[in-house]
Amino acid sequence: MSGAQERPLRADAARNRARLLDVATEVFTTRGVGVPTEEIARAAGVGVGTLFRHFPTKEALLEAVMVRRLESIAAQSAQLTADSEPAEAFFACFRLVVDQSAGKNEFAQALAAAGVDAQAALQEPSKAIRAQLAGLLVGAQRAAAVRPELGLSELIALLVGTTTMMEQLGADPAARQRMFEVIFDGLRPR
Secondary structure, X not given: OOHHHOOOOOHHHHHXXXXXXXXXXXXXXXXXXXXXXXXXXXXXXXXXXXXXXXOOOHHHHHHHHHHHHHHHHHHHHHXXXXXXXXXXXXXXXXXXXXHHOOOXXXXXXXXXXXXXXXXHHHHHHHHHHHHHHHXXXXXXXXXXXXXXXXXXXXXXXXXXXXHHHHHHHOOOHHHHHHHHHHHHHHHOOO
16 A cells, blocks of 8 residues: 555554654653653553554654644644734744743754754644744734734744743743743834
């Protein structure tokens, strides 16, 4: 059977795959990418053979976790856009992207070290997020909630910098909240 006509996963296999991705996301984000795959399989309640049937290498698992995270950000951003006023949606999405990007750099570095082109795998979900950010930015600017001179490339640079800064702060929720307040204040028009 060709790759273009792969059969859908059985229900139990789909559940195992989803559980593995959930556990791997949590473990890699909280403990780093150095955690052995055997430990992830054990935490997910499956055998290591099941893990390797879904993800033949640790890099394939890391890549799947990154793709899933970006797809989740894209879906949540779309929901924010549909459910909220432009300004509220913009700032909520900014916070979402920063919060959901924890550990992303470590994932990308691990994949690059293994010779995996993460950019290719992440191209589609990254495009979707970029398009949503562009729409959110324009909507917030039209609502006079964000500086009109801010461009999309500047917004993305600010998101990347904020993510790095938040990683330096660690898990201190009060410090994180202060940083969001400072950044959001700077984004608002004078």
